[in-house]
Each structure stands twice: as structure tokens, then as C-alpha cells.
Amino acid sequence: MHRDTKLTRYGRGTLPSAANPGILRASTILHGSVAALKETKAKREDDDSVLSYGRRGTTTAHALADAIRDLEGGDGCFLYPSGVAAIAGVLGAFLRPGDHVLLIEDVFHHTLTYCEQHLKSMGISMSIFPWDTTDLTAFIRPETKLAVLEAPTSNTLRTPDLPALCESAHAHGVVTATDNTYGSGWHYRPLELGSDISMISGTKYLSGHADTMMGAVVAKGDCVAALRHHTHLGGQLLAPDEAYACLRGMRTLSLRMERHEANGLAIARWLDERREVQRVWHPALPGTPGHDTWTRDASGTNGLVSLRLCDGIDAEAFVDALDLFPVGSSWGGFESLAILLPPSSGSAPDERPQVRLHAGLEHIDDLIADLELALENVA
Numbered sequence: 328m329h330r331d332t333k334l335t336r337y338g339r340g341t342l343p344s345a346a347n348p349g350i351l352r353a354s355t356i357l358h359g360s361v362a363a364l365k366e367t368k369a370k371r372e373d374d375d376s377v378l379s380y381g382r383r384g385t386t387t388a389h390a391l392a393d394a395i396r397d398l399e400g401g402d403g404c405f406l407y408p409s410g411v412a413a414i415a416g417v418l419g420a421f422l423r424p425g426d427h428v429l430l431i432e433d434v435f436h437h438t439l440t441y442c443e444q445h446l447k448s449m450g451i452s453m454s455i456f457p458w459d460t461t462d463l464t465a466f467i468r469p470e471t472k473l474a475v476l477e478a479p480t481s482n483t484l485r486t487p488d489l490p491a492l493c494e495s496a497h498a499h500g501v502v503t504a505t506d507n508t509y510g511s512g513w514h515y516r517p518l519e520l521g522s523d524i525s526m527i528s529g530t531k532y533l534s535g536h537a538d539t540m541m542g543a544v545v546a547k548g549d550c551v552a553a554l555r556h557h558t559h560l561g562g563q564l565l566a567p568d569e570a571y572a573c574l575r576g577m578r579t580l581s582l583r584m585e586r587h588e589a590n591g592l593a594i595a596r597w598l599d600e601r602r603e604v605q606r607v608w609h610p611a612l613p614g615t616p617g618h619d620t621w622t623r624d625a626s627g628t629n630g631l632v633s634l635r636l637c638d639g640i641d642a643e644a645f646v647d648a649l650d651l652f653p654v655g656s657s658w659g660g661f662e663s664l665a666i667l668l669p670p671s672s673g674s675a676p677d678e679r680p681q682v683r684l685h686a687g688l689e690h691i692d693d694l695i696a697d698l699e700l701a702l703e704n705v706a
């Protein structure tokens with residue numbers, strides 16, 4: 328069955344049934360006997376669909392978790408109240424004092440901050456490897472336990488060779504976890520490409536309506552049990568209302584991604600031709616590093632475009648001059664957005680994007696007209 332069709336059927340019970348699973352709000356699940364509760368508790372140890380207690384999720388979250396697990400092609404899926412909580416959950420499940428974690432260059436900024444500000448204080452060390460590394464051997468230490476990957480990387484949208492990175496990590500017994508918020512269960516499949524774990528901020532495209540926060544971790548093989556244990560130990564869950572909103576949003580994931588991709592690509596190509604623009608980053612543009620790898624490994628792109636304006640043009644004034652791209656954190660909702668990226672150090676100036684746009688579902692002619700007016704205003 329095609330994925331588009333599956334999106335319309337996830338969570339449906341035997342007929343007659345509501346098309347969308349309802350919101351089941353519950354803490355206690357009542358049992359008729361001591362033996363029945365014992366049986367439930369034994370079953371839930373390796374079956375995440377067992378209804379046992381609200382902290383383990385109710386049928387609403389179970390339906391969502393199973394849908395995301397299926398889209399990503401994993402053996403287990405665990406839900407969190409935000410994407411950041413999901414990433415912190417993975418780091419916590421696989422790292423102990425004395426361990427070392429590898430992060431890909433230009434990883435999502437909060438992942439880096441969490442390692443620098445929290446893990447370091449727990450005696451867990453971290454180092455960053457260049458995004459175009461294909462063999463991690465030189466970066467792996469005896470105490471390296473986990474490599475955190477992301478494709479494409481957060482701000483510069485450069486695509487690493489995920490299969491090669493995972494293969495070299497596995498050769499040294501290092502677990503690989505890939506932030507797949509860009510692909511969001513649709514355009515990119517880290518588990519198929521060799522990653523043990525895929526992490527998604529469902530706040531973005533899965534929910535898709537800028538009104539829900541959630542995170543998901545999908546894993547395969549031995550990693551499932553470790554994640555299950557740590558998720559439940561820390562009491563992490565997604566509330567039923569949020570799970571409902573996310574699954575409802577996912578019904579139109581395929582349609583929305585088509586429009587985000589078309590708009591994002593049209594904007595990237597248009598900006599690339601403008602004399603006011605020094606550089607554009609977008610995985611489908613041949614000039615963006617890792618473009619060939621993206622073409623090999625992914626089935627499409629989304630609405631994100633990063634850019635750098637020519638010297639002398641004020642990036643902040645450009646963002647402020649936009650009307651259809653309000654300024655705001657996050658992306659993946661139905662609406663277009665713009666954000667000024669923090670000035671990054673290290674890389675050469677022409678490697679540093681200044682602005683990130685998110686192309687929403689608006690008509691492309693309106694978006695381009697807005698960009699054109701703003702460029703003319705500031706140039």
C-alpha cells in the first residue's frame with residue numbers, strides 16, 4: 328500500500344469505527360482483579376500498545392506512535408512533549424558519566440547546547456566532526472557511545488553521507504541517532520539508510536499547523552528496549568490532546584509536503600538568480616554541498632531555504648521588510664516564516680547563511696512578489 332493511502336488509515340479500528348481515533352484522557356486504567364493488573368503490567372514490558380496507565384500513553388498516543396513507527400520503518404516509537412525532549416531522551420538513554428558523544432557540524436543548535444550545558448556537567452564529553460566526514464574512525468574514542476547525525480544539517484542544509492557515517496560508527500560499536508525533522512517521516516528515511524534511531528520534532532511537519540508541540544523517537548533492533556526503559560523511567564509521554572492533533576495533521580502530510588516542496592524550490596531558484604543574493608542553500612540546488620548525496624538518498628525537499636545577501640545589504644532590514652514571512656521560531660506549519668540566523672563562527676563568511684525562510688502553503692506568486700518588494704526596499 329502507498330504511504331499516501333496509509334496516512335488515511337492509521338489508527339482506524341474494525342468497522343464500524345470513527346475515521347480518526349478519539350481522544351482518550353485517562354490516568355488510572357481500572358482492572359477487575361489483582362491478577363488482571365499483573366497481566367497488563369507483564370504484557371506492556373514489550374508491547375507498547377497495551378493500555379495500562381496514563382503515563383504509558385492511552386489509545387490516542389498509541390495510534391500516533393504506531394503511525395510514525397510505520398512511516399519511519401522502525402521496530403518501536405516513543406513520544407515526547409517536544410522535539411528537544413525527544414533528543415534529550417535519546418542522549419539520556421545511551422550516555423553515562425565518562426562516555427563521549429559525537430555531533431555532526433551544524434547540528435540543531437539546542438542539541439549542541441544540551442551537550443555543552445548539561446551533559447558536560449554530568450561528566451559526558453562531546454566533540455564535533457565536519458559534516459562531509461565519511462569515516463568516523465578518526466573521531467571515535469574508546470569511550471564514544473553515540474553519534475548524533477542530522478541530514479541535511481540545520482542551517483546550511485548540507486547533506487552528509489549517512490550510510491557511510493553509520494557503517495563506520497557501527498564498526499566501532501557506536502550507536503547512531505539521526506535528527507530527521509527535515510524529512511519528518513516523508514522525504515528521508517534514516518533507519519533504512521543505516522541509522523539505529525530517528526528523532527523527529529513533530530511540532531514541525533507531522534503536526535503541520537503551528538499549534539502542537541511534540542517529539543518522536545523511532546528505533547530499530549536492540550535500541551528499542553533501551554529507549555523504552557529510559558522513556559518510562561523518566562515519565563515521558565505525549566498528552567492525548569496533543570497526540571490527537573498530531574495524527575489529525577498527519578492525514579494531509581503528503582499533500583502539504585508537495586506544496587511546501589514546490590514553494591521552497593521555486594523560492595530557492597528565484598533567489599539564486601537575484602543580484603542582491605550572494606548565496607542560497609537548498610538541498611535540491613546543485614550548488615549546495617551534499618546535493619548529490621541528497622539526490623541519492625532522499626525523495627524530495629521541504630519548505631526550508633537559507634540565504635546570504637550581498638555585502639552591504641542589511642539582512643535584518645530585509646527580514647523586517649517582508650510581509651508574508653513574519654518572524655518566528657520553528658517551521659513546518661502551514662504558514663511562511665523568516666528568521667535571522669545567529670552569526671556562526673568558524674566557517675568562512677560565505678559559508679554562513681544569514682536568513683532562513685520557511686515556505687508555507689500560500690500561492691507562490693504572492694510569496695515571490697513579497698520577496699521581490701523586500702529586496703528592492705533594502706538593496
Ligand SMILES: *Cc1c(COP(=O)(O)O)cnc(C)c1O
Binds near residue numbers: 412
Ligand atoms: C525544531 C527542531 C527541533 C526541536 O523541536 P521542538 O519540538 O521545537 O522542541 C529539533 N531538531 C530540529 C532539526 C528542529 O528543527
